[in-house]
Amino acid sequence: MGNLIYLITTSLDGYAADENGNFDWAVPSEEVHAFVNDTLRNVGTILMGRNLYETMKVWDEIPTEGTSGPMDGPSKSMNEYAKIWQAAKKIVYSTSLNDLAIANAIIERSFDPNTIRKLVAESDKDFDIGGPHLAAEAIKANIINEYHQIIVPIMIGSGNYWLPKDVNIKLELTDVRKFENGFVHLQYRQRQSF
Amino acid sequence: MWNVISLDGYFQGKKAWDLDFHQTVWGKELEDYSIEQLETADMLVFGRNTYEGMATYWATEEGKVSEYMNKVQKIVCSTTLKAADWNNSLVVKDALAEIPKLKQAGDGNMFVFGSGNLSASLMKAGLFDEYRFCIAPVFLGNGKRLFGEDLPYQKLDLLKKRPLKTGGVILIYAPVSK
Numbered sequence: 001m002g003n004l005i006y007l008i009t010t011s012l013d014g015y016a017a018d019e020n021g022n023f024d025w026a027v028p029s030e031e032v033h034a035f036v037n038d039t040l041r042n043v044g045t046i047l048m049g050r051n052l053y054e055t056m057k058v059w060d061e062i063p064t065e066g067t068s069g070p071m072d073g074p075s076k077s078m079n080e081y082a083k084i085w086q087a088a089k090k091i092v093y094s095t096s097l098n099d100l101a102i103a104n105a106i107i108e109r110s111f112d113p114n115t116i117r118k119l120v121a122e123s124d125k126d127f128d129i130g131g132p133h134l135a136a137e138a139i140k141a142n143i144i145n146e147y148h149q150i151i152v153p154i155m156i157g158s159g160n161y162w163l164p165k166d167v168n169i170k171l172e173l174t175d176v177r178k179f180e181n182g183f184v185h186l187q188y189r190q191r192q193s194f
Numbered sequence: 195m196w197n198v199i200s201l202d203g204y205f206q207g208k209k210a211w212d213l214d215f216h217q218t219v220w221g222k223e224l225e226d227y228s229i230e231q232l233e234t235a236d237m238l239v240f241g242r243n244t245y246e247g248m249a250t251y252w253a254t255e256e257g258k259v260s261e262y263m264n265k266v267q268k269i270v271c272s273t274t275l276k277a278a279d280w281n282n283s284l285v286v287k288d289a290l291a292e293i294p295k296l297k298q299a300g301d302g303n304m305f306v307f308g309s310g311n312l313s314a315s316l317m318k319a320g321l322f323d324e325y326r327f328c329i330a331p332v333f334l335g336n337g338k339r340l341f342g343e344d345l346p347y348q349k350l351d352l353l354k355k356r357p358l359k360t361g362g363v364i365l366i367y368a369p370v371s372k
Contacts, residue, residue, distance in 0.1 A: 012325075012350060012367065013341035014203045139333075149201075153350040153367060158343050163202045168335040170218065171201065173361035182352040186363060188201070188331055 002123040004116065006135045007039060007148035008162050009183075015159035016132050021051070025154050029181045032150065033077035039148060040084055044125025047116070050094040052131035053102075059085040060102045093134055113141030120145075136164035145190050147171065153182040195306050195313060196231060197327045197340055198362075204337035205310060211247055212337065219330045219362030225259065227364065231326075232262040236302025239293065241312035242272040248307070249280035269296060271312050290319050297321075314342050324353070324368050331361040 009026040010016050017023040028036065048056065062074050062082040074082065090105035097107055111134060120127050120143070129135050129144070138144050149162065175187035198216050199205045206212050240248060245268070252263040270278050271289035278285050286292040289312060297304055306313055306322075316322055327340070350367040357363050 013345060147201075151365075153352050155341060155345050155348045155350065157345040157347060161203075163333060166335045167202075167333050169333045171331040171333070171361075173331045173357065173363065176355060176357040176363050178352060178355050182350075184352060184355055184365065186201075186329070 002042075002044070002120045002126045003145040004120045004127045004129060004138065004143055005040070005043065005146045005148065006129050006138070006144045007036065007146075007150070008130070008132070008135070009150040009152060010162045011152055011154050011156045011159075013155045013157065014161050014163070015156050016162050018156050018159040021160075025156070026152050028077075028150075029179065029183070030075055030077050032179050032181065032183050033075070033081065035177075035179070035185065036150070037077055037080045037084060040081075040126070040128055042126045043084060043088055043128045044123060045089045045091065045119070045127045046085070047091050047093070047111075047127060047129040047134065049131040049134040050092065050097060051133070053090075053092045053094070053097075053100070056085070056130075057100075057102050088128075111137045113138060113143050117141075117143045132160055132162050132164075135162075139164055139167055139169075142167075142169060142190065146174075147186075147188040149186045151184045151186065153184075195316075195322050195325050195327070197308065197313075198330060199327050199340050200330050200332050200334040200337075202333045202335065203339045203341060204334045205308065205340040207334055207337040210243060215330050215332050215334055218332050219328055219358060219360045221358070221360050223358045223360070224328065224362060229258055229262065231303075231305065232259065232266065234303045235262075235266055235305050236300040237267045237269055237296060237304040238263075239269045239271065239289075239296075239304060239306045239309070239312070241309035242270060242275050244308035244312075245270040245272075245275075245278070245280070245283075249278075249283075253280070267300075269293075271309075289315060290321070293321055310338050310340065310342075313340065314345075317341075317345050320346070320348075320369065322369065324366060325350070326364070326366045328358070328362045328364045 064083040093108050093111050171188035174189045177185045197205050268283040271286050349370040354366040
């Protein structure tokens with residue numbers, strides 16, 4: 001049985017990006033990126049909305065080998081993530097897109113939590129869901145097995161909040177760690193209420 | 195600042211004093227931590243709502259936390275309150291002007307507990323030296339957020355992280371001075 005994973009980097013006040021979609025402050029260090037890669041190592045399918053697709057599609061072009069410094073080419077952690085990304089199947093949820101510029105990907109017009117829950121349960125691999133807007137659908141249906149919040153030591157005041165409103169769920173804390181750059185990782189697991 | 199908040203950022207539920215989610219993290223560890231903090235405090239600062247609720251609650255409670263809460267100097271920031279009856283209380287009308295002066299006057303820590311509206315004003319004015327809170331492992335879904343809209347952009351230093359056995363996580367940050 002796989003896990004449905006929601007991993008996101010936010011400001012301390014809970015925003016994934018500011019009102020203009022800017023998240024420069026959230027760029028991970030090599031250490032944080034390597035940790036994210038470890039967390040997503042077993043991901044076989046990536047679910048995302050259109051905005052995240054536009055941000056992430058560049059990963060199809062990033063080489064999986066050939067490391068140089070972070071300033072003049074992909075770093076080791078970027079190579080690693082490119083491997084995870086390129087090997088995974090991608091599902092892009094969009095009502096408007098007709099073509100995708102990435103390989104190994106399909107478009108879905110609507111998100112059905114029951115279908116995803118079954119796919120995850122039947123899979124050996126994990127599923128990663130991204131973008132607060134799409135993730136909200138899965139959170140409301142309480143089908144997310146693992147939450148990973150990476151908190152950047154900054155307050156930005158407004159923007160795209162990482163969680164939806166009107167969801168009341170109790171979770172279990174499974175990891176807390178701190179990185180050299182002051183980022184904090186909080187990991188929670190869905191509680192089995194049945 | 196010291197607060198218990200839900201993972202989705204609320205410090206209280208829909209209604210005032212809707213704090214049931216505190217039960218998910220309350221226990222020996224957090225109680226000991228609260229006492230440790232109170233021992234470093236020479237002043238507690240509240241908005242009117244929090245002050246009134248706290249005054250009623252602690253008046254009849256017993257134990258070490260209660261002893262400190264009743265004894266310590268309390269400042270209540272309110273433009274309407276005439277009298278503050280809780281032991282060792284002082285009413286302050288202009289919080290933004292008075293708090294920096296009071297901060298200079300004492301040699302211990304000054305804590306703001308709860309007090310959402312007051313905290314928002316103090317955050318906007320950049321008056322906090324530390325943000326301390328405990329994140330409870332729960333989504334509340336609605337209520338009052340600690341970090342409301344339109345706070346200024348502020349870089350922070352992480353000073354401490356401490357997970358609790360209950361699943362709470364204490365985080366302490368300090369603003370990076372401009």
